[in-house]
Amino acid sequence: MATAVLESGERETYLNKEYGIKSWLLTVDHKRIALLYLVSITFFFFIGGFFALLIRLELLTPAGDLVQADTYNKLFTMHGQVMVFFFLIPAVPAVLGNFLIPIMIGAKDLAFPRVNLLSWYLYIIGGALMLYTILNGGVDTGWTFYTPLSTEFLNTHVVTAGLAIFVAGFSSILTGLNFVVTTHRMRAPGMTWSRLPLFVWAHYATSIIQLLGTPVLAITLLLVVCERLFHLGIFNPALGGDPLLFQHLFWFYSHPAVYIMILPGMGIVSEIVCCFSRKRIFGYTAMALALLGIAVVGFLVWAHHMFVAGISLYAAMIFSLLSYFVAVPSAIKVFNWTSTMYKGSITYQTPMLYAFGFIGLFTMGGLTGLFLASLGIDVHVTDTYFVVAHFHYIMVGGMVMAYLGGMHFWWPKISGRMYPEGWGRLAALLVFVGFNLTFFPQFILGYMGMPRRYWDYSHSPEFQILNVLSTAGATVLAVGYVLPMIYFLWSMRYGKPAPDNPWNAAGLEWMVPSPPPTFNFEEQPVVTWEAYNYDEIKEEVPVAQ
């Protein structure tokens, strides 16, 4: 499939086939919908990031002096809700998954193109409700909506925030449904399950969680709304309800949701590590099984968020044990990525730098998770900055690093342009340094006992120095995040035109033109090779040095 540039003009791609607002808003092309998602989640990412910066600025000094207490509570609440539900959960699946899964398995589109568009519109409706909530004064429940605080004791926009997430949840369910059906039914001839790229396996595992978990969140939020509006007495003990019931329901989704965020990231890292090591993945079967194992066992560990919440001694012990079970497949993945590099031929382009960052930060996030799973330690560090640091290592250090790595890796395919490699490496470095500077001090703060969600710590000035470091790191991190947005936009106009396979990478997506035509393949591809067949790929000098 050559890139025949016609003399009469440009080759037809999904980008130049049609122009105008309508051709985008009514598109059913998975690649265009992926770009719609890209724009929307980037918007929400910067909103959530702005809240984070304000939080860090407030914590620069012990006294609560920059914003009011209520404002601070709204900031961390909306930071969490926007980042989790409107950025982290949709980011990789809805952008990169949407763009790549059909091409990777040799299909023209997802199984349900219109449902795919519907999922974006649901996301936008949810996002609009969230924006309405923010602009009307916000919400201060904490992203966790703990009852009875959220149902009886706050005067903020809990109902619209809950409904925003409720609606966005359906967008997530529909994306998951589309991926599961597409992976089962749309694979090209010869594309057997054992030849699927791990990126597709990761999204398959993720989609199962989205399908099975998200409805529980929807039900839970609806119950919160009902108790708030009609005083139904589900969670509030004063009305005969049980506040712990809420926590069980909430975490039944929200713990697996962590895997919705991280599994697609693991898929990306597998692709990148293989490509830049020029090697087949080490232990393909173990890697695929580990993804599924995490998805399944991940449903059985939710109450480790509740060890001090008032659950019974023996329930806590069982959930602690199960939490260690889920750590094993995560460990397997780290070992296999490392082993993939063994005897490779490694180069250090931007995506690989992000993959290195992911492996390091995910390892640290995972290992500190072992601290939290250990009951004796958890009692002390839960609800402190230790937990904050831990989940940011997984969700930002892991997931956002992987997302950025993936964006750089596939940007030539998506846009048809190369990004500037030097700037890319610089941004990767800034993100890595800024991230560690922001969140590593928080582990120490947590063990020292600084509770999370504290607006004012003037009673404990000993916390200040670490908070100053953290805030300094956040500014570096912010620069690291803004840079790629600038040079990606710049490259759309001024970047070097990308060849079809700038990295000499394996996989069907690199056999179609950059950017791909609307239906991806001019003729039905037939797969006769295993995944990551780097031994069969000619070593050319990569364009991006």
Added chain:
Amino acid sequence: MANNVDALYIFLLVVSGMMTVAIFTLVLVFAVRYRKRPGQRAEQIDGSHALEITWSLIPFCIFMVFFAWGAIIFFQERKPPQNSAEVYTVAKQWMWKFEHMEGQREINELHVPIGRDVKMIMTSQDVIHSFFVPAFRIKQDVLPGRYTVAWFHATKAGTYHLFCAEYCGTMHSGMVGSVVVMEPKDYEAWMGGGGNQPLAVTGEKLFTELGCVTCHRSDTQGRGPNLVSIFGKPVLLEDGRTVVADENYIRESILQPGAKIVNGFKPIMPTFQGQISDEQLNALVAYVKSLSQAPSGQTGGRKMATATP
């Protein structure tokens, strides 16, 4: 307790630190050793079942040590010793209210002596709070509508931070206080000030004023169960279940008498939900507990000063 937690923490730090160093070293060594060189191609390796099994089983065994050690500490943290001094705690937006068995009341400050086991019996008037003393390495959420329990044993005099660790609204970060640990003689002096009425005595008065005593008689079996010596014992219910009469059971029986009917009695008791405050409820619970520690009882200590004020 703090030492045990720290020991496990250091063990975890060392083991996971070694794992981190090992992985980082391998990544760096491979990245440098196998960097792209002209004329050299990657060697394709499919994987190794033996390796996969090895690096599943070894971490798993290490994890089980983490689990077991953590569980043992947790088990101790959840089992207050028999003769602990008890402090009834009511949390509300945004303060901590403490009441000692001897009747002393405190707000946002808790005085305890060195060397005594202190059991916190806690409930909330509104939302969920969390009792967190970093220096003691303990934390326990405090819920509305039930009691939760934490305990500690202070060994060094000083003033320690007390934080609310569960987000509870506007002034969450203002819901802080301190635990003042004193030498026993200083504590006695602090305790001696002011003629306070022991909590169980307050409870006994309430028991009479609210009319509880007309049915729950202590000399004979009245229309309600005789409450002498029931605390901590199993109670046979009408539906055949058996429950242990702990603090939560007594609390529930006062607020929702219909929830668990004792075998052989009629569900005739009116509810006291909304009619008594959490402090009054605590006093009643303390009184009912004191009935199980008859003057001749050996459980001793000063905590149940029920016989005479």
